[in-house]
Amino acid sequence: MVTGHHAAAGHPAAYVGPLTLAWVSRHLATGERVVAAEALQGGITAAMRRLTIGAADGSTRDLVLRSFVDPLSAGHAEDWLNRETDALTLLKGTGVRAPGLVAADPTAAHCEHPSLLMTHVAGRTALEDEGVETRVPLLARQLVEIHAVRPAERPREYEALTTAESVVVPKGADAAVWDAAIDVLRSPAPPYEGCFLHRDFQPGNVLFDVPPARPAAARITGVVDWAAASWGPADLDVAHCSTVLALLHGPAWGLRFTEAYQEAGGVLAATPGERLYWQVRDGLACSEEVRAVARPWREAGRTELTTRAVEERLDAYLTALMDASV
Structure with missing residues (x-):
């Protein structure tokens, strides 16, 4: 029995502890x-590792191990992993391409950390500006498909933790615009027709096959990270993806995604004021975590997306939303 595993490069983030390795091994086929x-x-919030599984005949396959190793996430890990387990079970057999569930240990009863083992989905995240005009309609159609899923048992209601007091106004932002946006947040949430939500649908959680010489031929291969799956207004998922697109590619792409979702057959709140509430709520929520959002983008090659640059884009996007509402 191997008592721990590193990637060939020895990257510490690839390390799999002996208890987790033994647990994974119990869910593999004989040999x-x-x-x-x-x-x-x-x-x-979690460590993600691709595990190469070797068979006695020399063939291999890949699985993905998701472990909540961050102590700050430990209190939420059981809930998140139970939600993800339920979502992956629900999505099996639907048209939504998602990982297949292999095993889950939400309470770390067997592993060093709360963990989920799932099938590997081919593809890569596409965070570059090139080809975004092709990918936005694909993202919109994919989200419409997710919202069309009808679970036999409704997942728990969405959570929205941001309050008027928790918003972080970027340095140099137009105080009047942000005050007006925060006033929107103080309003009661509009009534809504609920649907199944991913709750973190955005380019970082969507995998693409992008032919190197033909970015316009991109296609989605899967959607990952279902730990926040819940029930709520379609507007909330749309608003979140819009905000992230605005931060990644510029404010115009955030505005464009809302149009693309409706063009794909998605239905949003009935009035502009109701739609604005959800758009502003998500934009203000992102104000609290700009640093955390920007870091993995830089690690993935978008080195120009400094915390400051992302703050400026968030300010510009929120200003565009408020201007459009006047």
Whole structure:
């Protein structure tokens, strides 16, 4: 029995502890074993590792191990992993391409940390500006498909933790605009028709196959990270993806995504004021975590997206939303 596994490069983030390795091994077919582990980029709250599974005949397959190793996340890990387990079970057999569930240990009863083992989905995140005009309609159609899923048992209601007091106004932002946006947040949430939400649908959680010479031929291969799956207004998922697109590619792409979702057949709140509430709520929520959001983007190659640059884009996007509402 191997008592711990590193990737060939020895990256500490690829390390799989002996208890977790033994747990993974119990969920493999006879004759299979873990032969390599590689750290995957992009996770903010959890460590993601791709495990290469070798069979007796020399063939291999990949699984993905998601472990909540951050002590700050430990209190939420059980809830998140139970939600993800339920979501992956629900999505099996639907048209939504998501990882297949292999095993889950939400309370770390068997592993060093709360963990989830799932099938590997081919593809990569596409965070570059090139090809965004092709990917935005694909993202919109994918989100419409997610919202069309009808769970037999409704997941728990969405959570929105941001308050008027928790908003972080970027340095140099137009105080009047932000005050007006925060006033929107103080209003009661509009009534809504609920649907199944991913709750963190954005380019970092969508995998693409992008032919190197033909970015316009991109296609989605899967959607990952279902730990916040819940029930709520479609506007909330749309607003979140819009905000992230605005920060990644510029404010115009945030505004464009809302149009693309409706063009794909998605239905949003009935009035502009109701739609604005959800758009502003998500933009203000992002104000609290700009640093955490920008770091993995820089690690993925978008080195120009400093915390300051992302703050400026958030300010410009929120200003565009408020201007459009006048």
